[in-house]
Amino acid sequence: MFSFFSYKSGSSNMKDVKIALQNIFKFQKYYDHKNIENYNKLFSNLAGFNYAYSFGSGRMAFYSLLESLEVKKDDEVIIPAYTCVVVANAIKYIGAKPIYVDINLNNFGIDINNLKQKITHKTKVICVQHTYGIYSDVKEIKKITEGKEVFIIEDLAHLLNDKLTENNVGVYSDACYTSTDHTKIINTYLGGMAFTNNIEISKKIKKIYDRSNFLSRFSIFKILFSFIIENILIHPKNYKIGIIFYKIFRKLKFIYNFNDDLITKLPLNYPYPAKLSAPQALIGINQLNKIEKNIQHRKKISILINKYISCFSIELLNNTGLLRYPVLVNNASDIMKICQNIFENSIWFTTVLHNRKSNFNIVDYQIGSCPNAEFACKHVINFPTHEKIDIKAVELFFEKYNSIINSNIISIK
Ligand SMILES: Cc1ncc(COP(=O)(O)O)c(C=O)c1O
Known part of the structure; x- marks a missing residue:
């Protein structure tokens, strides 16, 4: 029974694997913009945003948003002290300072009273996270920032739904981002997306996006390979034997990962931020459709x-x-x-x-x-x-x- 709780690749199925297999050797199409644009459009329509830009990971999408909001050295970015370390890292990469706000124990979201104490004249951004998919009241947070030059970014890594905006997600913030890594609601193995309804912010993200590079073709090949292997070997039906082979592949370093979780300086061995590849976008489209x-x-x-x-x-x-x-x-x-x-x-x-x-x-x-x-x-x-x-x-x-x-x-x- 243990296999049923295996936690990776929960959102993907054999149709996604088929897409990865069909595309893994089409190296010349890895950077095909048309499929990526279709994915961005479909995702933004579904979630209810006007603009969406896909990146190689959620952390990269967050970093790009910080840059588009002109967050600079010594600015403060408030995040919940109950998040993934890569969120704090992205703030460090920009040169700004992460400021941690405590959470409520009943919804794992930002504690408003503690937030009020953490806002200073240096606060440039508050990042609101809907932890585990539980909605945090952004409207309340917006009220606190009234009259201050503070942006709100929503972290949707755990909360994804169709028609998010009908549920007040993205309505009170300046921009949002999500992660589409293999443990999230949409699984492109690694990936992220930045959203906004604000045309000025959108123009700035577009500039960052346009000048960003893709990961190398070898990295993308490894990402697709990892996606295929994981979906087959960590599938509940194959798990008992599959996990042994999976661990061997991991040991042999055939499984792709950014390995930047403990790195607090901008990674230099791959583009950061990087654009999401076209085959991953095709996998994403298939998942958005279901x-x-x-x-x-x-x-x-x-x-x-x-x-x-x-x-x-x-x-x-x-x-x-x-x-x-x-x-x-x-x-x-x-x-x-x-x-x-x-x-x-x-x-x-x-x-x-x-x-x-x-x-x-x-x-x-x-x-x-x-x-x-x-x-x-x-x-x-x-x-x-x-x-x-x-x-x-x-x-x-x-x-x-x-x-x-x-x-x-x-x-x-
Ligand atoms: C709340 C939250 N935000 C952001 C991220 C970063 O996403 P990614 O791993 O795609 O960079 C994660 C990763 O798990 C997360 O849990």
Whole structure:
């Protein structure tokens, strides 16, 4: 049963693999702008934005937005102290300073009172993250910034839906970005997208986009190869044997990754920001065309989990397809040990800057400065909701572990 909780490539299927296979040897078409433009257009229409530009990763899309907002050395960019380290890195690459704001424990989003204390005359941007897919109230944050020259960027890496703007996403901010890496709602193996409805910002992103390069053809080949291998080997049906081969491929360095998570200076060994390649855009188009099913499944799994551990209102779960279903528990590490086969170290955000485990001062985070975020990291477990998660497997899991989880749940009002 453990295989059902394997967390990579949850949003892709064999049709996506077929697209990757059909395109992997068409090297001359890797940089074909037409497919990329189609992807950008489809994505912006679906999400409800006027302008969209795809990049090689979410962090690159964020970096490009910071640059387009003319964030400079010594400017301050506020981010939640419960995010992925690459978000903080992108701010460092620009030369600005990440300022960390604490989170609310009931939605893992920015704590407004703490935010008010963190805004200074140097604040240039506030980045609002809809963690795990739970909407943070951007309207409230917008009110605080009224009369100040502060931009708001929404991080949609965990929240993606059709008609986002109908749900107030992107409505109160200046720009948004998302990630389409292999653990997210749209999976182009690696990838990201910057969105805006503001024509002036759009013109500036376009300039950055136009002068950006693609990754090398060899890197793109490796990305497509990694995508194919991962979808086949880490598929629930093949997992038991597949994971062994996958680990061998990883050891042999056949699996592509940016490996920049701990790097705080602009990477020089590949273009940063880089444009997304055309084959990845084609995979993205295929997934956008079936996003409705993807989101419905995520809602179904979230509502099913909620039956056992009821942490959220049904209204919230009906409205959004959670990327992961989070719950705070007393002894998270013990529970993870008991369910080790299921989680396989795949819990998200067990440190304030996911993927950085020490030396937080390098990215300007002071231990103890955001107590709620640090508490959440120690106590969170979170369940994936993607289409490879089988309803029956979730039921079996909770029949077995329901009582231990429930007796340890930390209830937050
Ligand atoms: C909240 C959040 N923002 C941004 C990112 C960065 O996305 P990418 O890995 O595509 O650069 C991540 C990555 O997981 C994330 O979790």
